[in-house]
Amino acid sequence: xxxxxxxxxxxxxxxxxxxxxxxxxxxxxxxxxxxxxxxxxxxxxxxxxxxxxxxxxxxxxxxxxxxxxxxxxxxxxxxxxxxxxxxxxxxxxxxxxxxxxxxxxxxxxxxxxxxxxxxxxxxxxxxxxxxxxxxxxxxxxxxxxxxxxxxxxxxxxxxxxxxxxxxxxxxxxxxxxxxxxxxxxxxxxxxxxxxxxxxxxxxxxxxxxxxxxxxxxxxxxxxxxxxxxxxxxxxxxxxxxxxxxxxxxxxxxxxxxxxxxxxxxxxxxxxxxxxxxxxxxxxxxxxxxxxxxxxxxxxxxxxxxxxxxxxxxxxxxxxxxxxxxxxxxxxxxxxxxxxxxxx
Numbered sequence: 589x590x591x592x593x594x595x596x597x598x599x600x601x602x603x604x605x606x607x608x609x610x611x612x613x614x615x616x617x618x619x620x621x622x623x624x625x626x627x628x629x630x631x632x633x634x635x636x637x638x639x640x641x642x643x644x645x646x647x648x649x650x651x652x653x654x655x656x657x658x659x660x661x662x663x664x665x666x667x668x669x670x671x672x673x674x675x676x677x678x679x680x681x682x683x684x685x686x687x688x689x690x691x692x693x694x695x696x697x698x699x700x701x702x703x704x705x706x707x708x709x710x711x712x713x714x715x716x717x718x719x720x721x722x723x724x725x726x727x728x729x730x731x732x733x734x735x736x737x738x739x740x741x742x743x744x745x746x747x748x749x750x751x752x753x754x755x756x757x758x759x760x761x762x763x764x765x766x767x768x769x770x771x772x773x774x775x776x777x778x779x780x781x782x783x784x785x786x787x788x789x790x791x792x793x794x795x796x797x798x799x800x801x802x803x804x805x806x807x808x809x810x811x812x813x814x815x816x817x818x819x820x821x822x823x824x825x826x827x828x829x830x831x832x833x834x835x836x837x838x839x840x841x842x843x844x845x846x847x848x849x850x851x852x853x854x855x856x857x858x859x860x861x862x863x864x865x866x867x868x869x870x871x872x873x874x875x876x877x878x879x880x881x882x883x884x885x886x887x888x889x890x891x892x893x894x895x896x897x898x899x900x901x902x903x904x905x906x907x908x909x910x911x912x913x914x915x916x917x918x919x920x921x922x923x924x925x926x927x928x929x930x931x
Contacts, residue, residue, distance in 0.1 A: 627721055627748060629824040630770050633882045634700075634722035640879040642701060644866050645669075647732060649700035650766045650794075651856040651904060658858050665862050672856075673707050673765070679850065680792045680908040682761065685712045691761035695719070695784060697749050698767020702729030702742060708763065709741045717759070719747040752780045760789040768795035768834075772826035778837045782844070787913040791844065793834065797905045800832040812901045815892060822889040831905040844909030853897055853904045860894040 624632065641649055645666065652668025653675045660668075683689040692714045696705040699718025709716040720726055729744040747753050749764075749771050762781045771777040781791050798808055798816060807813070816828050831849050838844045866872050867887050876884050896902035 626772055626824060626826060631721040631723070631746075633824050633886070634720070635724040636880045637883040637886060638701060638722065638725050638728065640875040640883050642728070643875050644872060645863075647701050647703035647706070648673075649703065651859045653852070653855050654858050656854075660858075662862070662866060665859070668859075669703075670707065673704055675855075676765070676792060676794055676906065677708075677711075679906065680790060682790065682792075690714075691790075693717075693759045694761045694763055695752075695754070695759040695781075697752075697762065697764040697781060698770070699725070699729060699744060701725050702733055702744055704763060704765050705729070705742050705744070706733055706736060706738050708761075709738055714741070716742045717754075718742065718744040719749065719752070720744065721746065721748065750776050750780060752784050754784045756783055757786045758784045760786045762789070762791045764792065765794045766796065768793055769797075769825050769828070770823075774829055774834065775837050775841060778834070778842060782842045782911060785911045787911050790908060790910050791838075793907045795834075795905060796828075797831045797834070797903050798828045799900055799903055800830045808901070812899075815896055815901060819889050819892050819896065822885050831903065831907065834905075834907050838907060838909050843912055845912050847907065847909035850906045851903050852906060853900075853902075856904045857897070860890060860897070864890050864894070 638649070645662075646669075648666070648669035650669060651672060652665050653672040654668050658664075658668070682691065691708070691712050694705070694708050694712075694714055694716040696702070696708075696716055696718040699705050699720050702716075702718050705716040705718040708714065718726075718729055720729070723746055726744045726746050729742075730739070733739050733742040733744075745753070749767065750773055762785050764781065768774070768777060778791075778793075781793075785791055798812070801807070808816070819825065820828070831851070835847060835849055838847045867876060867890065876887050893902065897904070
């Protein structure tokens with residue numbers, strides 16, 4: 589066959605856009621007549637878009653961790669996603685496998701298709717339970733675990749992070765990697781993770797937040813609010829909060845021990861550029877069209893995520909702490925915190 593002509597990828601993309609936009613616009617009009625809750629919107633978004641992501645990027649639905657000056661292939665970006673898991677575990681001080689205190693029962697809150705659950709289960713030889721609002725993610729997570737030989741060690745279910753279907757003190761590691769941004773009541777979210785965590789167990793939260801507000805400021809600048817609103821509409825996000833807000837909940841409401849936070853925005857800088865480039869490939873356009881209007885709409889705001897990080901409006905932030913021995917479940921924390929209205 590003849591080699592592709594210069595610009596043929598661009599021409600293909602343009603043609604795909606023309607065909608896709610018509611079909612997607614029709615789907616969008618049909619969806620407008622059906623009101624949905626935030627939880628339904630999140631579930632439907634991931635039901636539609638997860639297959640597209642997995643087709644291109646694989647089982648990890650989160651940022652990669654990159655060294656300064658990183659330039660690499662898609663395969664290297666996938667390895668950076670695995671490195672993110674390892675670096676978060678190291679930063680949080682989770683003991684190595686076989687050491688005292690290594691996790692035995694892990695809850696993955698917002699598990700996607702179970703990439704983190706499988707990695708942690710394989711690393712520590714532990715049991716992992718994942719929850720998601722998306723039935724399709726749940727099914728795919730279980731299928732991937734069965735295929736990888738981890739079907740007995742990992743289980744997945746559809747559940748709401750604000751109402752975890754587990755007994756108090758059930759897990760010794762609570763892991764939430766890039767799901768907190770979807771959850772509307774941050775105090776209740778943190779309280780539920782605290783409730784099901786065993787005394788002495790660890791909570792690890794990695795999430796998108798807006799920048800911390802300096803003393804005297806009560807809200808973001810109007811331009812920043814508009815940016816976050818456009819992103820939130822596409823990705824089904826409630827109002828944003830800061831990592832300082834999360835830290836107040838962890839310290840003041842829940843009394844976690846050894847709370848520490850970090851800003852890793854600089855460590856994820858190459859990610860969104862790579863995601864945008866992968867979407868612009870012919871295979872990316874075809875996948876986006878198959879994903880439907882929600883997926884296409886999410887792709888359109890990817891440059892806004894990149895802008896949010898580059899301008900300092902959005903931060904990629906981490907928090908960890910341990911549940912005090914004798915610590916009770918935290919329903920009262922949600923009532924005391926002042927973050928509920930803005931989260």
